[in-house]
Amino acid sequence: MYTMMNKTTSQLIGTVSDRLTRTERRIAQAVLEEPTLLAFGTVSALAEHVGTSRPSIVRFAAKLGFKGYRELQAHVRQGLSDHLSRPADRIRSEYNVAEAGRSELVAALESVFDVVEQGRFREFSKHIVGANRVWVATGESSRAGGYALHSGLSMVRENVHLIGENSIANDLTDAGPADVGIVFDFQRYRRATVLSAKTLASLGATVLAITDGPLSPLASMTEHWCQVSVPAVGPFDSSVPAVTAAELLVSQVAQDLKDSARRRIDRIESLWDATSTFYP
Amino acid sequence: MYTMMNKTTSQLIGTVSDRLTRTERRIAQAVLEEPTLLAFGTVSALAEHVGTSRPSIVRFAAKLGFKGYRELQAHVRQGLSDHLSRPADRIRSEYNVAEAGRSELVAALESVFDVVEQGRFREFSKHIVGANRVWVATGESSRAGGYALHSGLSMVRENVHLIGENSIANDLTDAGPADVGIVFDFQRYRRATVLSAKTLASLGATVLAITDGPLSPLASMTEHWCQVSVPAVGPFDSSVPAVTAAELLVSQVAQDLKDSARRRIDRIESLWDATSTFYP
DNA sequence: AGTTGAGTGTAACGTAATGTACACTATGAT
DNA sequence: ATCATAGTGTACATTACGTTACACTCAACT
Incomplete structure (x- = not known):
């Protein structure tokens, strides 16, 4: 299970996205647009939200390479924890370099909308x-x-x-x-x-x-x-x-x-x- | 239970901090310096981390004004969810039809800078x-x-x-x-x-x-x-x-x-x- | 020293959650 | 049209979680 370490959930889903079944794809879409479902939710809650059965959720976790839903949830939570504790560090690294370009580009976009x-x-x-x-x-x-x-x-x-x-x-x-x-x-x-x-x-x-x-x-x-x-x-x-x-x-x-x-x-x-x- | 709505967990702890017992104080200290313990953790896990028993955790939740640990956890998770929603998503919620295209494009730009x-x-x-x-x-x-x-x-x-x-x-x-x-x-x-x-x-x-x-x-x-x-x-x-x-x-x-x-x-x-x- | 009461932990209970075995269904190929 | 296989849901077993009842400990006050 080395492959999944240090990978974000979306990356994990990406590696198997071509092998997903229809319902699994629905599950993937749901958790991608609302990550808290996975982080906080139970199997039952997710199943109901997606409109499927509990085992399908478990199988989805298995397909991502986890032993079960619990492991998947733990992985997501780990990712969230990292994300939550770090914003200060991120600002220092690339943030400022990109920040200048960002606001200039946004300003340029605005100038186009002004034309409209x-x-x-x-x-x-x-x-x-x-x-x-x-x-x-x-x-x-x-x-x-x-x-x-x-x-x-x-x-x-x-x-x-x-x-x-x-x-x-x-x-x-x-x-x-x-x-x-x-x-x-x-x-x-x-x-x-x-x-x-x-x-x-x-x-x-x-x-x-x-x-x-x-x-x-x-x-x-x-x-x-x-x-x-x-x-x-x-x-x-x-x-x-x-x-x-x-x-x-x-x-x-x-x-x-x-x-x-x-x-x-x-x-x-x-x-x-x-x-x-x-x-x- | 009006008092606890819209209050952060730390604010809640503040309002009762003078009435906390020794072990409850230890619990408070732990959850304040590591909020994910409350958001993700179980009663057992938190009890072990603090070095106390499960019921003490439950009583701690009760003292904050919740019916039980589950309610406290739900409250913390709600707070996290609000905080987690990316700026791109927040833009979407402020709906303004005329500006919709503009803000969607800006949000898309932001998503590219996120990659950076x-x-x-x-x-x-x-x-x-x-x-x-x-x-x-x-x-x-x-x-x-x-x-x-x-x-x-x-x-x-x-x-x-x-x-x-x-x-x-x-x-x-x-x-x-x-x-x-x-x-x-x-x-x-x-x-x-x-x-x-x-x-x-x-x-x-x-x-x-x-x-x-x-x-x-x-x-x-x-x-x-x-x-x-x-x-x-x-x-x-x-x-x-x-x-x-x-x-x-x-x-x-x-x-x-x-x-x-x-x-x-x-x-x-x-x-x-x-x-x-x-x-x- | 005895007593009272808050504080804490142990044990037991009921509920809910995950996970698995099995049966059914739909889909695609022959 | 039939069969094979992958996909999906139902039912059940098992685990672990939160909660509550109860017993024990320690400190303060009488």
């Missing part, structure tokens, strides 16, 4: 809904945001294209006045991205920009832009704000498209089912 | 630093995380490969025991992603998994996994946690690689300069 509150994304969404084609362009630290936007928008409407790094000319040949270009770029603005935006604008497309301030070259290119803050995480700029903005924008578009988006998502889902995309 | 605090990413980083090649695999709602990780890791070390959706066989032919695979997948686990992880594991590579709980198929595949929470933003699952995890992991790796990473970044930067990547 200003109604900017409502405005963006109107253009996206009405567009013929949608083009997405992105810089380096916002690449993930570009992917998220492309992936999300593709789920709710057709004709969404992600502009490749080195293929602006090819990709944009078809762009026109009825189209919308959504451009991400921050901090050290990429020549290629700015070029994409300029090209889109010159072709008559409506440019929507998500960038980091009024001094951005994108801001001078369109009246439809919004500002989010981009903190540094380690040596690089975070793409979390870009991703968040992308997802909130997708959410707004989905809401505006209503049934149309629903139908499209349903079609995609049934295709996924048909092709056994998911596990198991 | 547990030192999980230090452990991950060690494997990544020592790896021959690094393979990154991802599902749908974590695709952006995969890109962020690939992009970030590529900046600080060589031989980082993103496994394509439909080309697992081609991509993984070169994988071997000295390699590390980093796998993202959440919620509705993708068959292709799980397959990638399984393949990597069977080829002897170390698999690091970032997923949403111990019931994930990834958790049963490797002991190196961590849990982040994935909220829904609009109709889809958010990839913000995945991206955040990716960036924090990259940050840790960069820190562990020190000069090696610095030199590599410098080389990339000078290449960028030479090719006029940035605007203006």
Whole structure:
């Protein structure tokens, strides 16, 4: 029983999660979302809460590698005791290092939600809904945001294209006045991205920009832009704000498209089912 | 029994401390310096620990105003439960529909930072630093995380490969025991992603998994996994946690690689300069 | 010194909890 | 459709837990 020492309960459950039966899985879900059930509760109480019989609880404990429920409970309690007695130590170790980054990231998130509150994304969404084609362009630290936007928008409407790094000319040949270009770029603005935006604008497309301030070259290119803050995480700029903005924008578009988006998502889902995309 | 509600155990003991007998005082001392004795322990255990008899424990509970030991224990456990609920959970209880999305995302961010605090990413980083090649695999709602990780890791070390959706066989032919695979997948686990992880594991590579709980198929595949929470933003699952995890992991790796990473970044930067990547 | 009463431990009781043996049910393969 | 096997629940045995009744000890007061 060496394997279980020093492991958290969730880790233990993880090592056997593929061998769990249906009811055992229900038990696992219950104890994971309410750990006090295991720490304080009796077999009978847990069984009743999950809606199963007592022996199933005992067998669950056995499958985790314990001799019985008592041992499992003792293990959980040990983990809780460690957790309870230690907060002071934890603060000293990693906590402060991570703390700075944490609050900066949270602040960045807030800045994205501020954009939502200003109604900017409502405005963006109107253009996206009405567009013929949608083009997405992105810089380096916002690449993930570009992917998220492309992936999300593709789920709710057709004709969404992600502009490749080195293929602006090819990709944009078809762009026109009825189209919308959504451009991400921050901090050290990429020549290629700015070029994409300029090209889109010159072709008559409506440019929507998500960038980091009024001094951005994108801001001078369109009246439809919004500002989010981009903190540094380690040596690089975070793409979390870009991703968040992308997802909130997708959410707004989905809401505006209503049934149309629903139908499209349903079609995609049934295709996924048909092709056994998911596990198991 | 109104007096005892909402009072901590130590407060309760305080109100009767002048009326305690010698052995009761010893009991009080014991439970005050080790509260888990009361929360988890039986009458017998506590009696033995203090060096007294069981009835004295029961009388102690009675003197605090409880009907018996069981009631006292229930009271202590209630107090612990309140204290145990994580800040993420507490956010959920303060329901505010407009802010729901925001606080869920913030809670998700916190869950990623919890992983950092547990030192999980230090452990991950060690494997990544020592790896021959690094393979990154991802599902749908974590695709952006995969890109962020690939992009970030590529900046600080060589031989980082993103496994394509439909080309697992081609991509993984070169994988071997000295390699590390980093796998993202959440919620509705993708068959292709799980397959990638399984393949990597069977080829002897170390698999690091970032997923949403111990019931994930990834958790049963490797002991190196961590849990982040994935909220829904609009109709889809958010990839913000995945991206955040990716960036924090990259940050840790960069820190562990020190000069090696610095030199590599410098080389990339000078290449960028030479090719006029940035605007203006 | 005797007596009283609080304080404490021993022993016994009833209840509730865990664990196990066995029978039934559902599920998947032949 | 039938059979085999894994999964689940029922019933019972066994343990241990909390509680209470009772007896003993020690200290203080008469």
